Amino acid sequence: MDKKDREILELLENNSRLRYEQIAAMLDMDQTEVENRVKELEEKRLIVKYHSLINWEKAGQETVSALIEVKVTPQRGSGFDDIAERIYRFPEVKTVYLMSGSYDISVLIEGKTMKEVAFFVATKLATVEEVQGTATHFVLKKYKQEGVILEDKEDDRRLVISP
Amino acid sequence: MINWTDKLSPQVKSIPPSGIRRFFDLVSEMKGVISLGVGEPDFVTPWHVREACIYSLEKGYTMYTSNWGLLELREEIARHLYNNYKVAYEPRNEVLVTVGVSEGMDLALRALLAPGDEVLVPEPCYVSYAPCTSMAGGTPVPILTSAENDFRVTAAEIKEKITPKTKVIILSYPNNPTGATISREELMEIAKVVKKHDLVVISDEIYDKLTYEGEHTCFASLPAMKNRTILLNGFSKAYAMTGWRLGYACGHPEVIAHMTKIHQYTMLCAPVTAQMAALEALQNGTDEMLKMVAEYDRRRKLVLKGFSEIGLSCFEPKGAFYAFPSIKNTGLSSEEFAERLLMEAKVATVPGSVFGVNGQGHIRCSYAASVENLTEAIDRMDKFLKKLSFCGEEACG
Numbered sequence: 001m002d003k004k005d006r007e008i009l010e011l012l013e014n015n016s017r018l019r020y021e022q023i024a025a026m027l028d029m030d031q032t033e034v035e036n037r038v039k040e041l042e043e044k045r046l047i048v049k050y051h052s053l054i055n056w057e058k059a060g061q062e063t064v065s066a067l068i069e070v071k072v073t074p075q076r077g078s079g080f081d082d083i084a085e086r087i088y089r090f091p092e093v094k095t096v097y098l099m100s101g102s103y104d105i106s107v108l109i110e111g112k113t114m115k116e117v118a119f120f121v122a123t124k125l126a127t128v129e130e131v132q133g134t135a136t137h138f139v140l141k142k143y144k145q146e147g148v149i150l151e152d153k154e155d156d157r158r159l160v161i162s163p
Numbered sequence: 164m165i166n167w168t169d170k171l172s173p174q175v176k177s178i179p180p181s182g183i184r185r186f187f188d189l190v191s192e193m194k195g196v197i198s199l200g201v202g203e204p205d206f207v208t209p210w211h212v213r214e215a216c217i218y219s220l221e222k223g224y225t226m227y228t229s230n231w232g233l234l235e236l237r238e239e240i241a242r243h244l245y246n247n248y249k250v251a252y253e254p255r256n257e258v259l260v261t262v263g264v265s266e267g268m269d270l271a272l273r274a275l276l277a278p279g280d281e282v283l284v285p286e287p288c289y290v291s292y293a294p295c296t297s298m299a300g301g302t303p304v305p306i307l308t309s310a311e312n313d314f315r316v317t318a319a320e321i322k323e324k325i326t327p328k329t330k331v332i333i334l335s336y337p338n339n340p341t342g343a344t345i346s347r348e349e350l351m352e353i354a355k356v357v358k359k360h361d362l363v364v365i366s367d368e369i370y371d372k373l374t375y376e377g378e379h380t381c382f383a384s385l386p387a388m389k390n391r392t393i394l395l396n397g398f399s400k401a402y403a404m405t406g407w408r409l410g411y412a413c414g415h416p417e418v419i420a421h422m423t424k425i426h427q428y429t430m431l432c433a434p435v436t437a438q439m440a441a442l443e444a445l446q447n448g449t450d451e452m453l454k455m456v457a458e459y460d461r462r463r464k465l466v467l468k469g470f471s472e473i474g475l476s477c478f479e480p481k482g483a484f485y486a487f488p489s490i491k492n493t494g495l496s497s498e499e500f501a502e503r504l505l506m507e508a509k510v511a512t513v514p515g516s517v518f519g520v521n522g523q524g525h526i527r528c529s530y531a532a533s534v535e536n537l538t539e540a541i542d543r544m545d546k547f548l549k550k551l552s553f554c555g556e557e558a559c560g
Contacts, residue, residue: 025464
């Protein structure tokens with residue numbers, strides 16, 4: 001990966017709907033070159049997915065998210081990886097991180113109701129053999145996600161014409 | 164009844180209002196307009212700067228500062244100029260914090276000019292230079308730089324306009340409205356003329372950080388030029404701080420002392436809140452500033468490519484955030500073109516003629532706008548140009 005690739009990634013990370021021709025113009029590149037590079041970045045899974053950040057709450061869709069601290073006993077040979085995999089295979093699990101500090105694995109779960117999430121933790125997560133304990137924290141309000149302030153659409157307050 | 168016409172200063176009455184005003188009034192009444200007419204960043208001031216200002220208010224920084232500005236800020240400005248351009252100013256008597264470059268320009272001209280003194284003003288340029296010169300009692304002498312030379316003023320063009328009354332020349336690169344920059348070599352040639360004719364240079368370098376190709380040369384950093392130069396700069400463009408109104412002037416202690424005298428009686432000092440914010444911008448703002456500059460550069464390329472694809476000829480601007488395309492082949496004047504573009508295609512630009520007679524035949528397009536808006540604006544301009552050329556051939560109205 002070189003400087004051009006990095007610049008393409010930066011642009012797409014911020015706005016995945018940019019067209020090849022726009023990227024080409026902004027980076028002073030040939031459009032075909034941009035297309036080829038993006039394809040390669042996709043194949044190498046440096047670009048993992050193109051997605052949209054949706055404010056579901058505003059869309060009236062009630063979802064419940066919870067951040068679960070999980071304490072586990074690491075396994076000889078694979079450490080935390082196999083345990084993490086058992087957890088991240090569940091589709092309800094949106095994010096899994098290995099953490100430093102007082103617990104080991106951080107799991108973000110989304111469900112329709114609080115009960116559904118709690119039930120999932122009790123039956124699926126807490127019952128994994130290596131899991132020593134869990135602590136569930138429900139998300140009450142999302143202010144900022146993926147670097148974007150959700151509620152805050154700052155209008156262009158500038159004068160329309162100025163010298 | 165008081166008759167104001169009799170009361171008002173004839174000198175101020177003789178100064179025409181800015182040509183931008185009429186356009187502003189036109190645009191304000193319209194909806195769905197994409198504006199490329201804005202002379203300021205489309206970023207808000209970085210949060211760490213705003214946060215530092217809020218903190219300063221909480222701590223009670225609400226008093227006057229020294230007329231010169233906070234010493235800590237002046238020290239930071241001097242350090243910054245030294246690090247960037249290796250030009251060393253003494254913070255105690257060679258740096259004055261002003262209310263934007265606008266005030267700095269006014270102070271410099273008023274501190275220098277006696278009635279009849281001539282000020283060389285390369286045009287196209289920012290709208291305030293000539294009026295401020297007149298209001299300070301001087302006579303602005305425009306130098307019409309040529310489009311063929313990408314509107315960079317040359318030593319020869321300057322020489323041609325020098326008379327025994329010439330005292331000052333104003334330089335402003337990177338340039339508003341053209342986006343032109345100027346090389347160190349070209350400035351060296353100008354410096355020779357300046358020295359030979361014993362001129363003072365007022366160098367407005369507010370867009371210095373927004374230089375996309377090559378390096379910006381600070382005029383005061385040229386050999387023997389520091390003592391002949393009043394360097395004006397500020398925080399508006401690089402740090403997206405236009406509304407804070409904060410700038411600075413640097414120069415020889417004698418001229419800075421005179422400028423400070425006017426400043427102390429008219430302004431007293433620049434607002435302390437803005438000074439506290441500026442301190443934070445200089446100390447911790449470089450990363451975000453560079454990000455904004457990189458972003459402008461990408462948009463610059465997008466706009467240039469777009470213009471070339473729709474057949475709008477435009478020299479490559481290498482600084483500021485303006486493109487200054489020529490619209491001469493449409494047969495319309497700048498004003499006509501800009502007005503019809505606004506009314507028929509809903510894209511706001513500024514007629515080049517506002518910035519000097521040789522800006523005629525050009526429009527100023529600011530690319531301090533989002534990629535979506537720039538793309539849409541170029542699209543609209545494309546349709547507008549096609550309609551124009553079709554109508555030209557068919558002679559329709």
